[in-house]
Amino acid sequence: MKKSKWRFWLFLLPAFISFAVVVLIPMLIGFFYAFTDWNGIVGSGIDFVGVRNFIDIFTRDDSFLHAFGFTASFSICAVILVNLVGFLLALLVTQQFKGATLLRGIFFMPNLIGGLLLGFTWQFIFVSIFEALSKSTGWSFLSGWLSNPETGFIGLLILTVWQLSGYMMIVYIAQIQQIPESVKEAARIDGANGWEMLKGIILPLMMPAFTIGLFLSISNSFKMFDQNLALTQGGPYKSTEMLALNIYNSAFGANEFGFAQAKAIVFMILVAAIGVTQLVITKKKEVEM
């Protein structure tokens, strides 16, 4: 077939132009800005400051390092809980009983609601409902939620589990349904009980889905912004500020756009490292299978 060059470019250009204007060019400009004292105010000068912004991340302003620590420990906890709960939910709703389909819908629904709405909703639960429960039951641990770093951390964790475990459930259901009925039947005839079945058959065959679930939840929690903004706004005193919010506040709170851009580039390297690790592990798994 005759393939003309103009057809290639004609079909490619609309996507490429919007992509270049919105992603590629800002990306390149961003690399330049990271080495300047840009303050985001139109009309004020921009001076080249070398690698000062990158040094500042580790010396002048420790909020980014703190945000990294918070984000990392949050992500680890979130990844474990979200996948564990998601897997257990998937096991439950793939059993045959009345209402299993309805339950699937209920577990999955929080996922569709935007992070902002979820954040505000849970703020209400933690602040008003928990306080009221604390008064009526006398349990002091339900009082004063989101007013200290610990409850802020756990609060974000609860919100994330509530939101994402239904998503992981969907991923795991797809995998569970691919396990052939004949394999399970054979194990049953051999007298395997529920636990042996889970350990010997279901878990090993679930491995590809676990890889997907693991990295989906890592990148989701590592890049979290809306929920953080709506639930705690990073408070009290920036103690629950995650990386994305920290970058945002550096720019729009402190007007240090150049500094924020340097943070954003470090953030990108972290995210890319996770992404590449994912690719390597997934490829390795595919070879083994």
Next chain:
Amino acid sequence: MKMEAKRKDGKRARKIAYTLTGILLGCLFLFPIYILVLNSFKNTKGIFTDVIGFPDASTFTSENYPNAFEALDYIRSFGNSLWITVISTLLILLISSMAAWVLVRYKTKTSKFIFLLFAAAMLIPFQCVMLPLVGFASRIHLMNPAGLVFMYMGFGTSMAIVMFHGFIKNIPEELEEAATIDGCNSVQLFFIIVIPLMRTILVTVAVLNVMWIWNDYLLPSLIINKVGWQTLPLKTYLFFGQFAKRWDLASSGLIMCMIPIVIFYLFCQKYIVKGITDGAIK
């Protein structure tokens, strides 16, 4: 016989256990929504005195919804969200399917490089381009809803192209060759032959984009600076700043913002679940 009966009993007991666990967990998952609905029918005094119980005669009110409806400028914010989401999604589907098609069918070095560029861009977090983008968007008149749609096209096209690319690769080229011999030109070829074959993947990508754009807060918050242009998430955020601690209005406002997405889910459940599964595995 006895064994058989025992087995049946065990099966029934298990079913009951599953059902009970299911009901318990279902209630736990629905609890936040339930609490919101409950309090959206109370006045401020009712929320203050008893936040968990049902509203009674002195605390019940049906005023919250009309008030929040007005404060959110609901019809306009909903309309803005709707047209921005729909137009952006349609344009993403159009430009990305066009691009993915030629990227698959032309096996040149340029083609491979450009595809790699789109795929690699999926790793770039939004925070990394947000500041320079806002910096020059004001200079080239993109700080408006049309500019916002254009930005969604740019941000959405990477993932869409990667997913379309994987799909088109598996469509045999013979069909297109035959149509060319029959006198189809490129445009006819694409819209009459290729697009209908892509139906399933188009729906999947559409669902993923609708959910992203409808719920997106950060990008519109940076781009939209005029009251009449605000989308629903944007209005919700400002609404919260304005009515902090006014949970009578906030709870009903939140419920009203959740309703459209729940309706969308009820109608497109099958496609959403499929979209999520396919999107996750890719």
